Structures are given as C-alpha cells and as structure tokens.
Amino acid sequence: MSETAVPLPAPVFDPARVRSAVEERLTTFLDAKAQLAAAQGFPAEVTDVLQDLILGDGKRIRPVLCVAGWRAAGGCGDEGPVLRVAASLEMFHAFALVHDDVMDRSATRRGRPSAHEAIAARHVGRPDAARLGMDAAVLLGDLALAWSDELFHAARLGPDQLAAATAVLDGMRTELMYGQYLDLLATGRPSADVDAALRIARFKSAKYTVERPLQLGAVLAGADVGVRTALSAFGLPLGEAFQLRDDLLGAFGDPSETGKPAAEDLREGKHTALLARALRRATGTERDLLTGYSQGVPPGPAEVVRIRAVLEGTGARAEVEVMIEERRRQALRVLEEAGLPPAAGAILRAAASTLIGPAR
Amino acid sequence: MSETAVPLPAPVFDPARVRSAVEERLTTFLDAKAQLAAAQGFPAEVTDVLQDLILGDGKRIRPVLCVAGWRAAGGCGDEGPVLRVAASLEMFHAFALVHDDVMDRSATRRGRPSAHEAIAARHVGRPDAARLGMDAAVLLGDLALAWSDELFHAARLGPDQLAAATAVLDGMRTELMYGQYLDLLATGRPSADVDAALRIARFKSAKYTVERPLQLGAVLAGADVGVRTALSAFGLPLGEAFQLRDDLLGAFGDPSETGKPAAEDLREGKHTALLARALRRATGTERDLLTGYSQGVPPGPAEVVRIRAVLEGTGARAEVEVMIEERRRQALRVLEEAGLPPAAGAILRAAASTLIGPAR
Numbered sequence: 180m181s182e183t184a185v186p187l188p189a190p191v192f193d194p195a196r197v198r199s200a201v202e203e204r205l206t207t208f209l210d211a212k213a214q215l216a217a218a219q220g221f222p223a224e225v226t227d228v229l230q231d232l233i234l235g236d237g238k239r240i241r242p243v244l245c246v247a248g249w250r251a252a253g254g255c256g257d258e259g260p261v262l263r264v265a266a267s268l269e270m271f272h273a274f275a276l277v278h279d280d281v282m283d284r285s286a287t288r289r290g291r292p293s294a295h296e297a298i299a300a301r302h303v304g305r306p307d308a309a310r311l312g313m314d315a316a317v318l319l320g321d322l323a324l325a326w327s328d329e330l331f332h333a334a335r336l337g338p339d340q341l342a343a344a345t346a347v348l349d350g351m352r353t354e355l356m357y358g359q360y361l362d363l364l365a366t367g368r369p370s371a372d373v374d375a376a377l378r379i380a381r382f383k384s385a386k387y388t389v390e391r392p393l394q395l396g397a398v399l400a401g402a403d404v405g406v407r408t409a410l411s412a413f414g415l416p417l418g419e420a421f422q423l424r425d426d427l428l429g430a431f432g433d434p435s436e437t438g439k440p441a442a443e444d445l446r447e448g449k450h451t452a453l454l455a456r457a458l459r460r461a462t463g464t465e466r467d468l469l470t471g472y473s474q475g476v477p478p479g480p481a482e483v484v485r486i487r488a489v490l491e492g493t494g495a496r497a498e499v500e501v502m503i504e505e506r507r508r509q510a511l512r513v514l515e516e517a518g519l520p521p522a523a524g525a526i527l528r529a530a531a532s533t534l535i536g537p538a539r
Numbered sequence: 540m541s542e543t544a545v546p547l548p549a550p551v552f553d554p555a556r557v558r559s560a561v562e563e564r565l566t567t568f569l570d571a572k573a574q575l576a577a578a579q580g581f582p583a584e585v586t587d588v589l590q591d592l593i594l595g596d597g598k599r600i601r602p603v604l605c606v607a608g609w610r611a612a613g614g615c616g617d618e619g620p621v622l623r624v625a626a627s628l629e630m631f632h633a634f635a636l637v638h639d640d641v642m643d644r645s646a647t648r649r650g651r652p653s654a655h656e657a658i659a660a661r662h663v664g665r666p667d668a669a670r671l672g673m674d675a676a677v678l679l680g681d682l683a684l685a686w687s688d689e690l691f692h693a694a695r696l697g698p699d700q701l702a703a704a705t706a707v708l709d710g711m712r713t714e715l716m717y718g719q720y721l722d723l724l725a726t727g728r729p730s731a732d733v734d735a736a737l738r739i740a741r742f743k744s745a746k747y748t749v750e751r752p753l754q755l756g757a758v759l760a761g762a763d764v765g766v767r768t769a770l771s772a773f774g775l776p777l778g779e780a781f782q783l784r785d786d787l788l789g790a791f792g793d794p795s796e797t798g799k800p801a802a803e804d805l806r807e808g809k810h811t812a813l814l815a816r817a818l819r820r821a822t823g824t825e826r827d828l829l830t831g832y833s834q835g836v837p838p839g840p841a842e843v844v845r846i847r848a849v850l851e852g853t854g855a856r857a858e859v860e861v862m863i864e865e866r867r868r869q870a871l872r873v874l875e876e877a878g879l880p881p882a883a884g885a886i887l888r889a890a891a892s893t894l895i896g897p898a899r
Contacts (some may be wrong), residue, residue: 196717208749212685212713213715216717217718220738221717221721222719222720222721222724223719225717225720262787273679276679278677278681280679282674282677282678307727311723311724314642314723315720315723317641317677318642318716318719318723319640320681321634321638321662321681321684321716322683322712322713322716323740324681324685324717325684325709325712325713326795328688328705328707328709328712328715329709332701332702332705332709335698335702338675338697339697341692341701342692342695345688345689345692349685349688349689349692352685352688353575353682353685353686356678356681356682356685357576357581357582359582359583359678360582360585360675360678361581361582363671363675363678364582364675365669367665367667378580401730499566500644500754
C-alpha cells in the first residue's frame with residue numbers, strides 16, 4: 180500500500196535494537212510452533228521449555244555480532260534477511276546450550292533450571308523422571324538445531340548469498356562440535372598445557388561465538404576476502420579473550436550473575452587455560468586440590484574456596500587477565516591496520532567492549 | 540570436453556543402483572571429513588565411528604524411496620541433485636539412530652556396537668568411559684545432523700526446488716522429533732491403547748521413513764499437489780505397516796537379522812501396537828508379565844520367552860499381521876485409483892515389497 184519506494188538507509192547500528200528484533204522473530208516462530216503442536220496434540224512441554232530458555236534471558240551475542248559483521252562489511256538497506264539469519268544463530272545457540280547442559284549434567288542455565296531439569300520437574304511423579312529429562316533434552320536440542328535451519332531457510336537468500344552463508348554455517352557447526360568433543364575428552368583430566376586449553380577455547384568458543392557470526396553477517400553483505408580476513412584477524416583473539424573471561428567468571432563469578440552454579444568448571448574438571456596456568460606453579464598439595472575431582476569426588480563449597488585461593492596464589496588469575504588484555508590489544512590493532520570501512524571500527528570496538536568488558 | 544549434449548533418459552529405476560550411488564557419495568563425504576579432521580588435529584574417532592555405522596551396513600530405505608518418489612513424479616534427466624538429497628537423508632538417519640540408541644541405552648545397532656558403545660570402547664582405560672561414550676555420542680549425532688544439511692546444500696537446488704524441498708524436510712524433522720518425544724513419554728508405561736501406539740508409529744516412523752522421503756523426491760521433480768497427495772495416501776499406510784512389521788521383528792526377530800538385541804522393545808517397555816493388542820486380552824498374570832519391566836527390572840531371557848508366548852497366545856501377533864495386510868491393501872489400492880503415471884505403479888509396488896515383504 181506504500182507509495183514511497185525510496186530505499187531507506189540502514190539505521191545506526193544499535194545492539195539493543197538487534198536484540199529486540201531477534202527476540203521478536205524468535206517469539207513469533209516459537210508461538211507458531213506451539214500452536215502447531217497444540218493442533219497436532221503434541222506435548223506442550225517442548226515449546227514451553229524452549230520458550231523459557233530462549234525468550235527468558237540471553238545476551239544475544241551471536242545475533243548482534245552477525246548484524247555487526249553485516250554493517251562492518253557495508254551492509255545497508257533491508258535488514259530483514261540478516262535479522263532472520265541472526266535469529267537462526269540464536270536458535271542454534273539454544274541447541275548448543277541444551278546439549279551442553281546434558282553433557283555437563285548442569286542443573287541451571289541463565290539462572291533457571293536447565294532444560295533437562297525443567298523437563299524432569301514436569302514428570303516428577305515418574306520413577307524415571309531424571310532419565311526422562313536427560314533423554315527428552317537430547318530431543319529438545321535436536322529440535323532446536325532443526326528449527327535453527329528452518330529460521331535460516333526463512334531468510335530466503337539468493338543463490339550466491341545462500342552458497343556463501345551455508346559455507347560459513349557449515350564450518351561453524353563442524354568447528355563447534357569438534358571443539359565440544361575436545362572439551363569432553365579433556366574433562367576430568369586437566370593438565371598444565373595452556374596451548375591445549377586455548378585450542379579447545381578457539382574451536383568451542385572463539386570461532387563459534389565471534390569469528391563465524393561476524394563472517395556470516397559479512398558474507399550476507401557480499402564482503403570480499405579482504406574484509407573477511409580482517410574480521411577473522413579481529414574476531415579470533417577477541418573470541419579467545421571472551422572465553423578466558425568466561426573461564427574467570429566460571430571460577431570466581433557469582434551464580435546470580437553467571438546464571439550457572441558456582442565454580443562449575445572446577446567441579447566438572449574442565450581443562451581451562453586458568454587451571455592450566457595454575458597447575459604450572461602449583462605445589463604437590465595444591466595440585467592434588469586442583470585435580471581432586473578427577474578422582475570422581477567433586478569438590479564441596481569449602482574446597483572451592485581453597486581452590487580459588489590457589490588460583491589467586493599461583494598468579495593464574497592475574498595471568499589470565501593479562502592474556503585477555505593482550506588479545507584485546509591484538510584485536511583492536513586489526514581495526515587500525517586492516518583498512519575496514521571507517522564506520523566498521525566504531526561498531527567492532529563497541530562489540531569488543533560488550534564481549535569482554537571495557538579496557539583497563 | 541564432451542561433444543554430445545543430448546540429454547540421456549533416466550535409466551530404469553533400480554534400488555540397488557540407488558544404494559551404491561548413495562553409498563559412494565557418503566564415502567566421499569566422510570573421507571573428506573576424516574582428512575579435514577586429520578589436518579586440524581581433531582580426534583579421528585568421530586569419523587571412524589560414523590564411517591563404521593553408516594558405511595558398514597544399512598538398507599538405505601529413505602534414499603531409495605526419495606529417488607522412487609522422484610521417478611514416480613516423472614523425474615528424469617540428471618539424477619545428481621536427487622542422489623545428493625537422498626544421501627543427506629541417509630546422513631540424517633545416522634543422526635537419528637545414534638541419538639535413538641543413546642536414549643534407549645541400546646548396546647548394538649546393525650549388528651555392531653552402537654555409537655556410544657564404540658566410543659566407550661576406545662576409552663576403556665578411563666573410569667568415566669561409559670559416560671564419555673554417551674556424551675560423545677550426543678555430539679556425534681549432532682554432527683551427523685549438521686552434516687546432513689551440508690550434503691543437502693551440496694545439491695545446489697534452484698530457488699523453487701529449494702523452497703519446496705526445505706518445506707518437506709522441515710516438516711519431516713519436526714514430526715520425527717515429536718514422534719520420538721511421544722515414544723519417550725510412553726516408554727515404560729505401555730497400555731492397551733492401540734490408537735496411541737499407532738500415533739507414535741505414524742510420526743516416528745510412517746511419515747519419517749516413507750511419506751516424507753517419497754514427497755521429497757517428488758517435489759524435486761516438480762510434482763503437483765495431486766501427485767503429492769497420492770504419495771501421502773500411499774506412503775502413510777505403508778509406513779505404518781513398516782513400523783508394525785518392525786514391532787514384530789523387535790519382539791520375535793533374531794538379533795543376527797535385526798542387528799539389535801533380542802526383544803529390546805519388550806525390555807525397554809516400548810508402547811507398541813503389538814503390546815497394546817496383547818494387553819487387551821491378557822489375564823492378570825499375563826498383564827503383570829507384560830508390564831513387569833516398568834517396575835524397573837528388565838525381563839531376563841526366560842521371561843522374554845514367556846512374554847513371546849503371551850503375545851502369541853493372546854492373538855496379538857496374528858492381529859498385527861492382519862493390520863499389516865490391511866495397510867498394504869490400502870496402499871496398493873491408492874496406486875490403482877490415484878491416477879499416478881503408469882511407470883510409478885511398478886516402482887511403488889516394488890518399494891512396498893521391499894519395506895514389508897511380499898504379500899501373503
């Protein structure tokens with residue numbers, strides 16, 4: 180009905196606007212799925228639990244970075260397709276969280292019961308409720324993965340965009356799964372090998388959370404190889420810094436802020452760079468304390484306090500802060516040297532602050 | 540380099556040729572993934588286990604039906620795209636099997652150790668080998684699901700074909716997951732409700748295994764609504780018959796033929812039409828026997844023999860045979876009445892025999 184066909188310039192990049200636009204799309208999508216389930220007589224708990232998980236909270240890091248990559252590569256005009264692709268990334272992330280919590284037997288996520296706990300709670304009268312929750316959460320994650328595809332297809336990309344975008348997505352998914360696989364293999368047997376820990380972080384987090392979302396947005400804007408290379412050179416160190424920050428939060432963070440149980444990485448025996456650094460300098464007694472959980476007995480609250488003291492006392496915490504700042508500087512240097520469009524610098528600098536906090 | 544540009548007619552539909560063409564594509568794909576993993580230093584067990592599962596054995600039912608649907612709808616000329624899509628269905632099926640075995644704690648598949656058992660066996664020295672196997676198999680299934688997409692994208696469908704095919708695929712995936720979810724909820728608490736059992740069978744098997752693969756092939760040939768409706772009318776009863784046959788094999792089959800442990804459905808307390816039929820006529824003692832596993836104690840070999848006797852004695856086995864024949868006739872009637880192309884009849888009749896055996 181509109182008579183004005185003049186294309187509007189893309190509005191200023193505003194992460195809050197991206198978040199609300201993505202949440203709106205996810206809300207609409209999940210409402211439609213809930214209605215479909217009701218019409219078919221499928222159990223409502225599937226979409227109920229996903230709605231609670233996805234719409235309840237979440238920083239929408241990957242959608243924001245996807246749109247940032249699109250803008251940084253000169254994307255303008257109709258934001259519809261890039262927002263749909265961004266929403267599909269958030270649905271994919273829901274898949275990753277649900278299965279991650281199953282594998283880690285993690286009781287909470289974003290401050291609420293994790294998906295398997297939420298499902299088990301709905302069947303509390305059944306003797307097999309706990310197992311049912313775990314098994315059903317595997318299916319719930321599978322559904323979120325399939326639905327992330329459905330959201331992606333809804334973007335109706337043209338053939339060239341589609342080929343470029345699926346190449347990025349295919350790479351992202353494979354990297355994440357292998358990163359998680361490396362993480363699984365290393366869990367319960369952390370070592371002083373910092374490089375091994377960084378390698379896990381690179382695949383399960385840096386590429387998945389930062390590099391690939393930026394690239395995905397960029398290829399939707401038709402970015403050339405130069406821009407994509409610059410975004411990788413910026414995104415990888417920033418992504419590593421993000422995971423290192425997450426390691427610190429995992430060890431020292433307050434559950435009311437992280438949404439996860441206190442010191443869960445330590446309880447699970449995750450091979451993080453933080454722990455690897457500490458193991459390099461730990462005494463025999465300290466080493467036993469840091470790796471005690473690998474004997475099958477997770478540390479209690481009092482031991483967690485002592486472990487934290489070792490992470491401080493060995494200098495590991497301070498060293499990881501230094502590693503974060505090194506990576507921040509490396510990422511920001513790329514913005515000065517890579518010859519990205521001037522507007523891109525401001526967008527990506529803001530993204531860096533959001534991910535790892537302001538520079539010290 | 541070829542100077543002959545005359546399009547060749549599609550060769551006669553030959554399921555064995557479809558199987559080998561699909562296996563060739565899957566072999567090439569998995570070899571490339573194994574090489575990529577080696578180059579990146581990722582653990583080889585991921586592709587090793589998938590190769591054993593996918594290339595070792597398998598009837599390739601869904602790929603064969605996909606190509607059958609394409610031919611039945613008049614598909615001719617270049618078979619490349621439909622074979623790639625068919626291969627992606629088989630990779631998707633590998634995902635479904637891996638996660639199904641995790642959820643059922645099933646030790647074997649296709650006569651070999653299931654994926655989680657195969658992974659656990661590779662880490663037999665670790666105290667957490669069993670849990671690692673289960674968790675890693677969740678990831679392995681995730682990877683197979685993501686890789687099924689990669690194979691699908693490799694078909695490089697045009698925009699119209701792509702939109703039609705993704706609509707079918709999206710539906711198939713959602714139906715399967717909900718079917719599996721219904722199955723999970725009913726496991727350990729079977730009842731005399733035959734309709735409920737058939738409903739589970741429809742979603743987790745009839746639509747997924749028969750209707751949707753046929754439709755997927757058909758839309759790749761540009762099938763109109765009439766052809767698609769006829770394929771549904773043919774595929775749904777045939778798919779139900781396939782699941783009923785599978786229920787009989789699950790209860791009475793020889794593990795050397797089924798590739799699964801003896802009477803696994805009974806041990807797991809699956810709510811099948813066979814069991815529902817038996818519960819309708821069972822005496823109190825028989826009923827206790829049939830549902831004893833829901834008390835948490837799976838039946839031993841001697842009890843399995845007694846349970847089988849009850850399934851015979853109540854007439855449930857014979858009734859399910861009748862249900863299969865009713866559905867076969869219903870499917871074949873569609874072929875006579877639906878006005879499909881003449882060649883389609885022969886193809887689909889052959890598919891029916893392959894799925895549920897020759898008519899009695």
